[in-house]
Amino acid sequence: MNTIRLPKALGLERASGVYILILFIVVFGAMKPGLFLSASTVHSVASQQAIVALLAIAVLVPLATGVYDLSIGATVNLTAIVVCVQQQYHGWGMWSSIALAIACGVLVGVINGFIVVVLHVNSFIATLGTATVIAAVQSIVTGQSQPLPPTSPQWLDLTQMEVLGFQVVVVYLFVVALIAWRLLQHTPAGRYMYAVGGNAEAARLAGVRVGVWQWASLIWSGTICGIAGVLYASLVGPSLTFGGALLLPAFAAVFLGATQFTPGRFNIWGTVLAVYLLATGVKGLQLLTSVQWLNDMFNGVALLVAVAFAVWRQRRAARPTPLVVPVDNSPAAKAGSRPAPTPEREPTADNIAETAITT
Structure with missing residues (x-):
């Protein structure tokens, strides 16, 4: 009897999240068809989760x-406040305010990169401290009061204009994700970043400038947070606390996404899938x-399960395999001669990066 086999990319090991998402849609759609499958629910989830993604x-x-960046929540809050305060209270134009917010x-x-790379402070501690300082700065900027959002049609259309029935913020997400x-999958910069994350010392010995790539990654993180803060301010309005609530869902999605498509490696599309899953x-x-605490519970459990699964995969991959020595019955072996050993490759930045990508 012939059996149908799915391509490896669609197997359960690589794409289980896709099948779980489909299962959620079928089960919840059958139990609450009037609410769960409504256009308003689909559009609201797609738009709101674009910021999380x-x-x-x-x-x-x-x-x-x-390296870790725990300052993302505080950075989003700060940039959302800056873009609104500059327009509402200082008379700046929309685009100049957006540029200032992203520059922040x-x-x-x-600053995070300087503390981590130059001062050699652990990234977890450094970015946690930076987040606390940013929270103080945002209190100074706002006077501890909630700033009013701009109300111009151009500002609202920045995120609320619709494309194919979805708010345009979803389009922004997929542009950034693409x-x-x-960058990560098809450029030398991405290969070097993965090489640094896979084995920083080996990458350094191969000539990769580890500190430069870690610093660049933190600047990239701050830039995206600036964009997310602007989009959130246009979509909902500025908030003094919103960003902190997104820290757990963001990390949960990244670690859960590392189990999808390319298991064992942080990847963009696995992360986007995990956010919506x-x-x-x-x-x-x-x-x-109608229980409100499910959000934290669900994301917390997902983070623990994803990390535990990653640790289990790493330990399984590290298990020694039994050594099988083939018996050579050739005349050369019987005569006692041995073939010349194969020379090992010198470690270079490219083959270190290649190893990090393939493992």
């Missing part, structure tokens, strides 16, 4: 180089139970 991409790039995000990335995917599960359970 942007932050997850901001988290992913530094993680690819082996870039500046945060530069650029990040291209988690959001779909949370939305369905909330419609069934």
Whole structure:
């Protein structure tokens, strides 16, 4: 009897999240068809989670180089406040305010990189401290009061204009995701970043400038946070606390996404899939139970499961395989001669990066 085999890319090991997402849609759609499958629910989930997915991409790039950025939530809050305050209280134009907000995000990335690379402070501690300082700066900027959002039609259309029935913020997400995917998967810069994250010392010995790539990844993270802050301010309005609530969902999506498509490696499309997988599960359970704490519970469990799975895969890959020595019955072997040993490749930046990509 002939059996149908799925391509390896669509197997459960690489694309289980796709099948779980389909299962969620079928189950919750059958139980709450009038609510879960409504156009308003689909559009709201797609738009709201676009900001989360942007932050997850901001988290992913530094993680690819082996460093953490815990300042993403504070950076989003700061840039959202800056873009609104400059327009509402200082008379700046929309585009100049957006440029200043994104520049603030870039500046945060530069400062984080300096602390981590030059001062050699652990990235976890450094970015956590930076987040606390940013929170103080945002209180100074706002006077601890909620700033009013701009109300011009041009500002609202920045994210609320519709494309194929979805708000344009979803399009922005996929543009950023496509650029990040291209950078990480199809450029030397991406290979070096993965090489640094895979084995920083080996990459350094191969001539890769480890500090430069870690610094660049943190600047990239700050830039995306600046973009996300601007988009969130246009979509919902500025907030003093919103960014902190996105820290857990962003990290959960990145680690869960590392189990998809290219298991064991942080990747863009696995992360985007994980964001919408988690959001779909949370939305369905909330419609069934009306319990508000499910969001934190669901994301926390997903993060623990994803990390535990990654550790299990790493340990399984590290198990020694039994050594099988083939018996050579050729005349040369019987005569006692041995073939010349194959020379080992010298470590270079390219083959270190190649090893990091393929493992």
